[in-house]
Amino acid sequence: MRIFVTGGAGFIGSNFIRYAMAQDSDVRITNFDKLTYAGNPANLADLADDARYDFVKGDICDGDHLREVLPGHDAVVNFAAESHVDRSITGGAEFMVANVVGAQTIFDVARKAEIGNFLHISTDEVYGSVEEPDSFREGDGLEPNSPYSVSKAAADLLARAYNVTYDYPVTVTRTANNFGPYHFPEKVIPLFVSNLIDGKNVPLYGEGQNIRDWTYVIDNAAAQWLVLTQGTPGEVYNVGAGNEITNKQLTYAILERFGLTGEAADARIDFVADRPGHDLRYSVDTTKVRELGWTPGHTFEEALDATIEWYRANEAWWRPLKQAGASDRQGLVRK
Numbered sequence: 001m002r003i004f005v006t007g008g009a010g011f012i013g014s015n016f017i018r019y020a021m022a023q024d025s026d027v028r029i030t031n032f033d034k035l036t037y038a039g040n041p042a043n044l045a046d047l048a049d050d051a052r053y054d055f056v057k058g059d060i061c062d063g064d065h066l067r068e069v070l071p072g073h074d075a076v077v078n079f080a081a082e083s084h085v086d087r088s089i090t091g092g093a094e095f096m097v098a099n100v101v102g103a104q105t106i107f108d109v110a111r112k113a114e115i116g117n118f119l120h121i122s123t124d125e126v127y128g129s130v131e132e133p134d135s136f137r138e139g140d141g142l143e144p145n146s147p148y149s150v151s152k153a154a155a156d157l158l159a160r161a162y163n164v165t166y167d168y169p170v171t172v173t174r175t176a177n178n179f180g181p182y183h184f185p186e187k188v189i190p191l192f193v194s195n196l197i198d199g200k201n202v203p204l205y206g207e208g209q210n211i212r213d214w215t216y217v218i219d220n221a222a223a224q225w226l227v228l229t230q231g232t233p234g235e236v237y238n239v240g241a242g243n244e245i246t247n248k249q250l251t252y253a254i255l256e257r258f259g260l261t262g263e264a265a266d267a268r269i270d271f272v273a274d275r276p277g278h279d280l281r282y283s284v285d286t287t288k289v290r291e292l293g294w295t296p297g298h299t300f301e302e303a304l305d306a307t308i309e310w311y312r313a314n315e316a317w318w319r320p321l322k323q324a325g326a327s328d329r330q331g332l333v334r335k
Contacts, residue, residue: 092147169233176240208248
């Protein structure tokens, strides 16, 4: 199977590529990535000499380029997106271009090229916030509350339109917060871990009571692969591991792994002004993807331990990125 992966040099995309290539020796990957600040060729350096892997620098808004390189593939997996919520609040225009215009462009080119399997990666943020104990199901209405989540909701509706209007088989996954190796160091877990490695404090939005469902990125890659190969075209699948904790609980879990508890842990937290429009709780019902046979392969504790150890062992990967402009005062973000 020849798979065209957009945004494959990013965090989730690179982990998916590595996972997919390990599943089947016949898989061939074309990684199509614009290489913005969060796209890093080093994420897939181990595949550079693999004959089954090919990298093409490109922008999914560039229809002419897509028409040159997309035909001949069996499937598209679209990870390409601007994803940092804080950045969308201070400047949303590029999110609308990349996440909406880009999605429409690649949907259209793939449809006309008769690519028969298209998986579009979305986010649980399109649903908005939900009170306990409820969780969003795939058919629930969309109430996005940030420019980022609005752009992703618009792309989801475009996917629906292409499926209904053109009978084009676009399948959508809406994923919860991911964490793991190769996560850009402005995002909460790698930010906190790298700060603590450097002896710095960690910044926590508001009172830290916002709740997120954390999924190990390798488990998420397994879910995406399963939906790509066994999902029903045109359907939406929620993906989340069910690890719902507050941001404050997450912070203390990380601090504890650095030997910091009690007053020593409290002293390492800097509470900062909350983000505008900060959703209180994300939670999705994952019955549909679990009925396909997916279950998380790692506990939250195992995955957090492995993630922290990866960042301890790979300073050469994250330190240049952080020094190049990822602020150590960023607040909590989702991916």
